[in-house]
Amino acid sequence: MCRLLAVTSQEPQSPMMAIHALNVMKEGHDGSGIGLFMADLGGDFENFKGIPILSGIFSEDGIAMLDRFMSEQAFPLRHELSIHPAKEPPPGTPKRDCYLIRAYDYPASWSDLSDLEKGHRLMETRVALRKRGEANNCMMLFSFWPDVLMIKEVGDPLTISSYLGLDRLGLKARIMLAQGRQNTNYEINIYACHPFFIEGTATMTNGENTAFVPIREFLTSRKNGGYIGYQSDSEVFTHILHYSMYHLHLGLEMYKHIITPLKDEELGRHPNGQWLKLLKQSCRPLIIDGPNCVMGCLPDRTIFMVQDSKKLRPGVVGGRPGLFAISSEMCGLDAAIPDRNKHDDFQPMKYDTVSVGPDRQEVKRWNQWEPLHHLH
Amino acid sequence: MESVGTIAPSTLSIKDLPWLIHWSKEKCTLCGRCTAVCPVKAIELGVHRKRLLQISLGLEEKPSNIHAVYHGIRQKTEVEYACIGCAMCEMVCPNGAIGPIKNEEIDKLRFHINQGGIPRRRGGRRNDPRSVLDEIKFIRISMLTDPALDAGRHEFELRTLLGRILPPEDLLRVRDQEGWIPPVREIYPLIIGSMSFGALSPNMWEGLQMGVAYLNEEVKMPVVMCTGEGGCPPRLLRSRFIKYVILQIASGYFGWDEIIHALPEMKEDPCAIEIKYGQGAKPGDGGLLMWYKVNKLIAAIRGVPPGVNLPSPPTHQTKYSIEESVAKMIQSMYMAWGFRVPVYPKISASSTTLAVLNNLTRNPYAAGLAIDGEDGGTGAAYNVSMDHMGHPIASNIRDAYLNLVRIGKQNEIPLFAGGGIGKRGNLAANAAALIMLGASGIQIGKYIMQAASGCLGSESDRCNVCNIGLCPKGITSQDPRLYRRLDPEKVAQRVVEVFQSFDTELKKIVAPLGRSTSLPIGMSDAIGIADGHAAERLSIRHVL
Numbered sequence: 001m002c003r004l005l006a007v008t009s010q011e012p013q014s015p016m017m018a019i020h021a022l023n024v025m026k027e028g029h030d031g032s033g034i035g036l037f038m039a040d041l042g043g044d045f046e047n048f049k050g051i052p053i054l055s056g057i058f059s060e061d062g063i064a065m066l067d068r069f070m071s072e073q074a075f076p077l078r079h080e081l082s083i084h085p086a087k088e089p090p091p092g093t094p095k096r097d098c099y100l101i102r103a104y105d106y107p108a109s110w111s112d113l114s115d116l117e118k119g120h121r122l123m124e125t126r127v128a129l130r131k132r133g134e135a136n137n138c139m140m141l142f143s144f145w146p147d148v149l150m151i152k153e154v155g156d157p158l159t160i161s162s163y164l165g166l167d168r169l170g171l172k173a174r175i176m177l178a179q180g181r182q183n184t185n186y187e188i189n190i191y192a193c194h195p196f197f198i199e200g201t202a203t204m205t206n207g208e209n210t211a212f213v214p215i216r217e218f219l220t221s222r223k224n225g226g227y228i229g230y231q232s233d234s235e236v237f238t239h240i241l242h243y244s245m246y247h248l249h250l251g252l253e254m255y256k257h258i259i260t261p262l263k264d265e266e267l268g269r270h271p272n273g274q275w276l277k278l279l280k281q282s283c284r285p286l287i288i289d290g291p292n293c294v295m296g297c298l299p300d301r302t303i304f305m306v307q308d309s310k311k312l313r314p315g316v317v318g319g320r321p322g323l324f325a326i327s328s329e330m331c332g333l334d335a336a337i338p339d340r341n342k343h344d345d346f347q348p349m350k351y352d353t354v355s356v357g358p359d360r361q362e363v364k365r366w367n368q369w370e371p372l373h374h375l376h
Numbered sequence: 377m378e379s380v381g382t383i384a385p386s387t388l389s390i391k392d393l394p395w396l397i398h399w400s401k402e403k404c405t406l407c408g409r410c411t412a413v414c415p416v417k418a419i420e421l422g423v424h425r426k427r428l429l430q431i432s433l434g435l436e437e438k439p440s441n442i443h444a445v446y447h448g449i450r451q452k453t454e455v456e457y458a459c460i461g462c463a464m465c466e467m468v469c470p471n472g473a474i475g476p477i478k479n480e481e482i483d484k485l486r487f488h489i490n491q492g493g494i495p496r497r498r499g500g501r502r503n504d505p506r507s508v509l510d511e512i513k514f515i516r517i518s519m520l521t522d523p524a525l526d527a528g529r530h531e532f533e534l535r536t537l538l539g540r541i542l543p544p545e546d547l548l549r550v551r552d553q554e555g556w557i558p559p560v561r562e563i564y565p566l567i568i569g570s571m572s573f574g575a576l577s578p579n580m581w582e583g584l585q586m587g588v589a590y591l592n593e594e595v596k597m598p599v600v601m602c603t604g605e606g607g608c609p610p611r612l613l614r615s616r617f618i619k620y621v622i623l624q625i626a627s628g629y630f631g632w633d634e635i636i637h638a639l640p641e642m643k644e645d646p647c648a649i650e651i652k653y654g655q656g657a658k659p660g661d662g663g664l665l666m667w668y669k670v671n672k673l674i675a676a677i678r679g680v681p682p683g684v685n686l687p688s689p690p691t692h693q694t695k696y697s698i699e700e701s702v703a704k705m706i707q708s709m710y711m712a713w714g715f716r717v718p719v720y721p722k723i724s725a726s727s728t729t730l731a732v733l734n735n736l737t738r739n740p741y742a743a744g745l746a747i748d749g750e751d752g753g754t755g756a757a758y759n760v761s762m763d764h765m766g767h768p769i770a771s772n773i774r775d776a777y778l779n780l781v782r783i784g785k786q787n788e789i790p791l792f793a794g795g796g797i798g799k800r801g802n803l804a805a806n807a808a809a810l811i812m813l814g815a816s817g818i819q820i821g822k823y824i825m826q827a828a829s830g831c832l833g834s835e836s837d838r839c840n841v842c843n844i845g846l847c848p849k850g851i852t853s854q855d856p857r858l859y860r861r862l863d864p865e866k867v868a869q870r871v872v873e874v875f876q877s878f879d880t881e882l883k884k885i886v887a888p889l890g891r892s893t894s895l896p897i898g899m900s901d902a903i904g905i906a907d908g909h910a911a912e913r914l915s916i917r918h919v920l
Contacts, residue, residue: 208522210890214786214898221784248544260893263533264562275551281537281560282547285787287894291522309893310530312523 002194002206003180004315005332006295006303008356010322012042012172015151015161017336021327022157022180024335032092032181034157035193037202038173039148040301040358045171048079048103048147052122055142055149057190059097062138066100069129074107081171083164090163093155099164101149119145123199123226130228140190143197149173152193175297179204192231196238199226200299203241205234206313206328207291212236218285219243237294240286245298252304253366254279256353259288260309262368271371295326304355311350317363318345324356324363386491388453392484394837395461395476397451403473406447410465410474415846418459419474422450449474455488461838464848478836496759497666499842499852501799501822502657502751503763505835508770508910510802512809515919516902518890527880527887534882535598536565536817536895538648539718539743541788558743559718561647564591564599565895566807566878568871569748569794569819570624570650570722572606573631574665574674574686575755575842577859580829580851583867585612587828588620590872599875600647602819605663605688607631607677613638618646624722625709626652627662628688630678636712645717648743649709653691653701653732654724656752656769656795658761662688666756668845669854698735706741718743725749725767725795733776737785744790746819747772751796753822753833755852756843769795770813774914777814777898786898790816798823799835803874804881812899813914825851828870829862 003025005018015036022034045053052075058066070077083099110118126144133139142150149171153160157180161167179194194204209215212233219227219239224247227239237259244250244258261280267273280287291312295305305315305326317326318333320340327333333345344363348354351368390396397419411419426446431439451459459476466475489496518524539560542550550557568588573581584601591599598620605626612618613635623646625632654660665674665686675682692701702721709719720743723732729747736742749769754762773793780786793815797806799822807818825831829851832839842852850859886892889902896902904919905911911918 208518208890210516210518210522211894211896211899213901214896217781217786217898218784221781221786223784248548263531263893264535278542278547278551278557279544281541282544282787284537284541284894285897289891289893289896291890 002204002328003332004204004206004293004295004328005176005178005336006297006305006326007176007336008301008303008324008360009174010360012046012174013176014167015171015173015176015178016167018176018178019157019161019166021325021332021335022178025180025327025329025332032156033154033193034152034160035179035195035204036151037143037148037177037195037197037204037297038150038171038175039202039297040174041147041149041172042174043170043172044081045079045103045147045149050146051078051103051105052144052146053101053103053149054126054144055101055151057096057098057140057152058100059138061136062133063098063100065132065138066129069132070104073125074109075104077102078105079103081169083169085163087163090155090159093153093160093163099151119199127225127228145197145200148197148200150195150197152190154188154190175301175303177202177204177295177297177303189231191229194232194234195296196229196232196235198238198242199246201238201242201245201296203238203294203296205237205295206293206315207308209233209236209288209292210290211288214285215240215288222247237288237292238296241296243286252298252302252355253353253372256306256366256368258283258286259294259306260350261287270369275372293328301358302355304353305348306353307348307350309350314347316345316347317354317356318342319356319363321361324360326354326356386455386488388455388484388488390451390453391479391481393451393453393458394479394483394485395459396479397449397459397465398475398477399449400473401446401448403471404448405471405473407470409468409470410449413464413468413848415462415464415841415848416457416460417452418457419449419451419465422448424448455485455491458485458489460841461836462832462848497756497843498759498762498840499753499755499757500833500840501753501762501835502796503835503837504751505800507751507796507799507806508768508905508907509797509806509809510800511907511910512805512903512905512916513919514808514885514889514902515904515917517888522890525887525890525892527883530887530892532883532886532892534565534879534886534895535562536897537561537790538563538720538817539790540741541790543785543788556715558741559716561600561718562598563647563817564597564875565811565817566599566875567622567792567817567819568599568601568824569821570602570604570622570652571755571821571825572604572624572663572665573609573677574606574669574854575604575852577847577850577853577862578673579859579862579864580867583829583862583864584824584871585617586864586868587871589617590868591875592620595872595876597875597879602650605630605652606665606674607634609677610634610638614641614643616644618642619644621646622648622650624650624652626688627690627692628686630680630686630688633679634677639712645713649713649717649719650746651705651709651719651721653721654726654748655722655754656724656748656750656766657754658757659724659726659750659766660690661757661761661765662690664688664756664843666843666845671854674854698732702732702735702742703739706739710741720744720746722746722748724752725769725772727767729767729772729776730779733779733789736789737780737783742789744792744816745776746792746794747776748819749793749795751799752794769793769797769810771913773810773815774813778915780814781898786814792817792819794819794821804878804885807878808882808885809903811895811897812903813916814898816895816897824871824874827874829867
């Protein structure tokens with residue numbers, strides 16, 4: 001089972017904070033991979049807030065291809081942080097030429113575009129690059145978005161972070177999603193490693209998604225160029241969230257209603273049951289049916305956690321104003337934020353969604369039985 | 377053998393018949409029940425000659441023969457009286473003295489069962505025991521990567537939707553504009569398919585209706601059944617139970633005069649309206665109720681004179697194009713109930729299915745599509761239609777589903793599959809396989825007749841006389857002497873038992889696959905088949 005940790009902090013944190021928490025939870029994962037999502041960046045990237053950051057793994061050919069492509073698309077390079085590991089990789093970890101994080105300015109021709117349109121084009125650019133890189137595996141792109149970067153690799157999280165020198169690079173972030181395992185259900189593929197990202201939205205998941213194929217079919221038939229990949233059955237959780245926010249313009253609470261709708265009999269007793277029933281019918285192919293705990297980050301820097309409709313996976317949220325964490329295990333939370341009031345810890349159950357907003361002042365709990373204040 | 381006269385081309389011996397009557401002289405008490413019950417009068421009292429050898433003691437008299445007679449059973453060999461293998465004789469015999477045995481040889485009757493130039497007509501099934509559905513296995517078992525669910529203790533929501541479902545974007549827009557949201561019914565995914573009042577006896581129909589009502593109101597399973605073409609008894613139309621009924625309209629429009637006149641007095645809306653364009657058992661052919669079964673009651677409900685053949689045209693005669701045929705009829709039927717009742721077409725599985733389906737995707741009123749495969753049953757059809765016309769359901773439903781996936785409408789137009797589901801008894805497994813291939817629900821007819829009322833039909837051409845009103849179980853007869861054999865209460869009880877056991881078996885299939893909160897429609901990663909060509913054709917896993 002994957003081990004997950006989501007952190008939101010007023011002060012920028014080193015990725016090692018999340019890595020150490022993963023390490024504490026290692027008993028429950030096999031140390032086969034690390035996926036790290038960092039947003040609201042501090043450190044070296046603090047000064048590049050408004051421009052997109054590209055992150056991924058590249059071969060030398062891939063960097064040349066990237067340079068050509070970005071030059072053609074008129075993205076001026078502003079800042080680069082690259083890791084060229086000199087040492088031999090740890091056993092099981094492939095030898096890579098370069099882990100690359102670059103900040104680009106927008107092309108001048110985009111200046112009149114809305115933020116939404118810019119975001120869409122960034123996604124299309126990332127997908128185009130990813131497709132170019134797939135031919136000979138020379139580029140693996142994880143994100144291309146303002147104030148966001150991602151690092152993924154095969155191997156034990158702590159060993160990998162020491163191999164890459166994550167503690168020395170000046171990388172810091174106020175939001176981190178960290179996951180400590182490679183996928184188990186398909187062959188090892190770095191694109192199968194959580195968290196997954198699309199247009200400012202990132203999620204990671206515990207547990208198998210048994211309704212994967214019909215959900216994937218539904219998403220891919222939405223004709224959104226970003227709904228690709230699916231090397232992991234968990235990637236659909238990210239795309240469902242994206243679909244509900246970007247296509248349907250619904251809020252986070254409706255994400256819960258879409259992926260784990262109330263039962264028909266329960267809807268009969270819900271104050272907005274009639275509407276929710278229609279939504280359930282309409283979004284029926286997006287109902288998840290496995291043991292899943294989904295943690296993620298929204299474009300507005302809210303972190304959240306939702307549970308499956310049977311609450312078959314663990315999850316706890318706790319912290320103090322200015323610093324909160326959501327963890328799949330209590331020991332992970334203890335490692336990340338030892339000095340907190342544990343009485344305020346909360347383990348969401350099957351109807352709950354918990355979130356910590358960008359102000360990082362409190363944990364908001366939202367129960368599926370609550371009336372919808374405004375019908376989105 | 378005499379040289380002339382008594383042997384005609386269609387003179388058959390018992391060995392030429394498909395079913396041979398085995399009778400035991402020692403056990404027979406000559407009670408006559410078998411000859412009385414035989415629906416086709418295949419057996420009669422026989423007077424047989426016997427020879428006894430008489431040997432006296434001593435040598436004075438020579439041994440001699442005594443010729444005498446004994447009474448017993450004789451099987452007729454005339455074409456019109458050929459045994460149909462129903463085995464009612466065996467059922468009524470107090471001593472187990474008689475019963476039919478399938479001829480091991482291919483019978484000769486088939487070459488002669490067109491006397492008077494009329495090809496064989498019959499009811500029943502295609503009589504092919506093979507089923508690709510039986511070969512599909514459920515291979516994606518949850519164990520360690522995710523926990524298997526407990527079929528007995530977890531909560532399951534195995535419902536399906538019947539109705540045009542708006543895509544999420546449209547739903548939000550229509551709600552904001554306070555527009556029309558198509559009616560959608562949440563029903564149990566196993567539906568009792570269209571069998572008309574007329575094709576079925578009143579007792580059978582009553583039993584089915586009572587079972588369906590009990591399932592809804594006591595067991596809380598939203599099971600529905602379709603009327604078939606033949607209207608609906610007036611009292612049922614005006615009762616609250618009509619909400620469990622799908623009314624069918626077909627090319628003969630039988631019974632619709634009564635239905636239209638009942639509209640102002642209906643307390644509830646029907647579940648849905650099914651427009652029948654085709655039927656799997658005899659694709660391209662219309663419905664047929666033969667004159668034997670058109671008694672006064674049937675005639676009154678259908679609005680026709682009694683005692684005449686009621687052949688429906690193969691197509692709806694007032695329409696001439698797919699757009700008209702489908703769009704206008706669907707909208708007309710919506711209008712009849714104020715756009716509150718889903719209306720969907722039923723077609724026979726065909727290589728042209730996708731053309732119909734694509735047309736429906738462009739029709740915002742189409743509430744679904746029922747597809748009836750070649751193994752569908754019927755009350756009356758030409759043998760050639762039943763045996764040779766039609767398309768198997770598995771690949772047809774898969775093609776239809778994947779076509780919907782390609783255009784992104786897989787949740788908007790539910791597909792219902794029928795035709796031979798559970799024909800070898802594996803109802804839940806066949807149904808689950810079709811659901812995972814893309815069906816939203818399953819329609820059954822023959823299975824419920826076999827399981828709920830003891831229909832004798834098998835896949836070996838047994839009985840199959842549904843067409844002439846002689847059903848020995850009283851299931852498809854309109855003769856009160858026959859249908860009073862069937863107790864509607866017991867039929868209802870069996871209907872409930874069938875659905876309850878199906879429900880348990882369906883849970884036993886989906887729980888190990890890790891599914892419980894929604895019907896696993898299109899969960900094709902869960903199924904596999906050993907036949908590589910079938911796997912490729914159905915886009916499922918090839919497993920050996």
